[in-house]
Amino acid sequence: MSTGLSLSGVGKDFRVRGRTVRALDGIDLVAAPGDFVCVVGASGSGKSTLLSLVAGLIPPTSGEIQLHGRPVTGPGPDRGLVPQAGTLYPWRTVERNVAFGLELLPLDRAERARRVSWYLAETGLAGLRKSLPRQLSGGQQQRVAIARALACEPEVLLLDEPFGALDVQTKEDMQVLVRQVWQDTGTTVLMVTHDVEEAVFLGQRVIVLACDPGRIAAEIPVELAEERGLDVKRSAGFLELRASVEDLVRAYHAQVR
Amino acid sequence: MSPLANHVTERAAGELRTRRENWRPLPRRRPPRRVPAVLAIRAPIPKPWRWTLIVLSLAIPLVVWTALSASGAVSPTFLPSPRAVLATGLEMARTGELFTDLWATLRRILYGFGIAVLISVPLGIAMGTFQAAQSLFEPLIGLVRYLPAVAFIPLLLIWLGTDEAPKVALLVLGTVFFNTVMTADVVRTVPRAIIDVSYTLGARRGEVLRKVIVPYALPGIIDAIRVNAAAAWNFVVVAELVASTTGLGRRIVQAQRFLQTSKIFAVLVVIAVLGVVIDVALRLLRNRVGRWVG
Numbered sequence: 001m002s003t004g005l006s007l008s009g010v011g012k013d014f015r016v017r018g019r020t021v022r023a024l025d026g027i028d029l030v031a032a033p034g035d036f037v038c039v040v041g042a043s044g045s046g047k048s049t050l051l052s053l054v055a056g057l058i059p060p061t062s063g064e065i066q067l068h069g070r071p072v073t074g075p076g077p078d079r080g081l082v083p084q085a086g087t088l089y090p091w092r093t094v095e096r097n098v099a100f101g102l103e104l105l106p107l108d109r110a111e112r113a114r115r116v117s118w119y120l121a122e123t124g125l126a127g128l129r130k131s132l133p134r135q136l137s138g139g140q141q142q143r144v145a146i147a148r149a150l151a152c153e154p155e156v157l158l159l160d161e162p163f164g165a166l167d168v169q170t171k172e173d174m175q176v177l178v179r180q181v182w183q184d185t186g187t188t189v190l191m192v193t194h195d196v197e198e199a200v201f202l203g204q205r206v207i208v209l210a211c212d213p214g215r216i217a218a219e220i221p222v223e224l225a226e227e228r229g230l231d232v233k234r235s236a237g238f239l240e241l242r243a244s245v246e247d248l249v250r251a252y253h254a255q256v257r
Numbered sequence: 258m259s260p261l262a263n264h265v266t267e268r269a270a271g272e273l274r275t276r277r278e279n280w281r282p283l284p285r286r287r288p289p290r291r292v293p294a295v296l297a298i299r300a301p302i303p304k305p306w307r308w309t310l311i312v313l314s315l316a317i318p319l320v321v322w323t324a325l326s327a328s329g330a331v332s333p334t335f336l337p338s339p340r341a342v343l344a345t346g347l348e349m350a351r352t353g354e355l356f357t358d359l360w361a362t363l364r365r366i367l368y369g370f371g372i373a374v375l376i377s378v379p380l381g382i383a384m385g386t387f388q389a390a391q392s393l394f395e396p397l398i399g400l401v402r403y404l405p406a407v408a409f410i411p412l413l414l415i416w417l418g419t420d421e422a423p424k425v426a427l428l429v430l431g432t433v434f435f436n437t438v439m440t441a442d443v444v445r446t447v448p449r450a451i452i453d454v455s456y457t458l459g460a461r462r463g464e465v466l467r468k469v470i471v472p473y474a475l476p477g478i479i480d481a482i483r484v485n486a487a488a489a490w491n492f493v494v495v496a497e498l499v500a501s502t503t504g505l506g507r508r509i510v511q512a513q514r515f516l517q518t519s520k521i522f523a524v525l526v527v528i529a530v531l532g533v534v535i536d537v538a539l540r541l542l543r544n545r546v547g548r549w550v551g
Binding site for chain 1: 450453455457458460461464472473549550551
């Protein structure tokens with residue numbers, strides 16, 4: 001019986017044209033409540049599959065995933081998901097997108113509005129509450145997706161390359177936002193990315209996945225100050241850590257070629 | 258040596274690299290001629306051009322028609338003048354027969370196409386959402402869809418008599434399958450990711466269907482209805498041509514018996530205008546419902 005998220009011996013096979021392909025193999029991972037864990041790996045390392053498994057959207061072929069000691073059997077609001085792009089409800093305004101999960105719960109209107117307003121303010125969307133998704137920039141859309149997931153007060157926030165489609169400047173704004181939101185809400189965050197710099201900047205721990213089959217190659221603690229501004233990215237400690245994680249990612253990527 | 262440089266040499270060693278030869282320079286084509294803005298692919302055209310073309314599109318046929326009938330090259334029995342058609346139309350409106358026929362036809366559309374929509378939209382949503390529904394209905398619909406509905410008229414007359422029932426049935430038969438298939442196609446465009454995310458926000462199966470899939474597909478469903486409403490018009494007139502005592506189609510057959518070509522033309526114009534009105538109404542509805550599509 002443990003608190004937080006735990007994966008033990010998790011594997012996933014897919015059938016591709018009659019052939020069985022092992023996407024993930026023997027994944028052991030523990031995230032205590034309030035942890036920020038980043039998973040990096042090249043494309044094809046099964047990063048997204050890992051998040052889909054934790055979200056409960058697909059069942060593991062082997063092993064078990066538990067949240068607070070209860071096995072994960074399907075998707076639920078205790079594990080909020082933010083995919084890369086394009087999952088907002090295009091017919092709903094920003095505030096009604098954020099309210100989606102709350103509308104499914106027995107909450108009175110005022111209570112719902114109060115919560116939605118807090119998440120909108122937290123993600124810097126207060127001025128855009130009546131806008132439609134198509135009127136927003138890519139960065140703003142991802143803010144909405146994050147606010148929408150957080151509004152359900154998930155135990156774990158799953159970020160699946162959420163800034164992969166954004167330009168560098170917007171991406172950095174979003175990284176600062178995610179750190180801040182993480183600290184303000186105390187949610188556990190499990191984030192998957194191919195951007196090593198992003199992983200080292202955001203995470204308390206960085207897990208490197210090896211390809212084919214996806215498995216954990218290394219787990220690296222990030223010993224940087226808890227209060228991180230973007231200038232941390234220029235510090236010697238950061239650069240060194242980033243370089244060593246990059247070496248690992250490359251080494252395991254190169255093996256496949 | 259930095260890790261990056263190391264990486265590059267490692268790869269270079271595995272591949273056989275040669276410098277590019279000194280080929281003769283690639284031939285260049287001369288730059289394309291400038292074309293007027295009106296002929297550029299998918300480019301907006303100047304507003305006056307646009308309106309001129311829109312007006313011409315209706316004006317040219319009308320002028321040709323007027324000229325043909327005025328020149329006397331074609332006998333008025335075959336081609337009545339626009340003026341005569343207008344006069345006949347007004348006369349039909351005055352005596353009220355136009356409105357009786359119009360209402361009879363419209364009512365059949367309302368019933369027949371209405372029933373078709375009531376069946377096809379839920380069925381199409383089910384087929385686009387559940388693989389079970391898809392497997393159960395697709396083979397049958399795929400088969401029946403290509404049978405011409407008109408070929409069922411004799412059978413419908415035997416089964417249902419000559420009253421309203423066979424006409425309504427023909428309309429249903431003619432439109433229900435296409436509208437089902439088109440609705441299912443629209444529903445299948447709802448992205449997997451948006452459905453998945455909805456589950457992680459706590460939505461149950463029924464809520465995903467009601468609050469995500471249906472609203473997402475609604476503008477497309479209305480589009481499908483618009484397309485098939487035009488088919489409904491076709492079928493209602495055919496049904497009335499075959500066996501009916503009322504309706505615009507019936508009026509055409511009767512006018513033919515008395516060689517009243519101007520009446521036929523007047524009815525055709527009414528059908529065209531009404532079709533456009535329905536189309537525009539559905540388009541407005543779609544734009545309202547689908548404002549978010551942008």
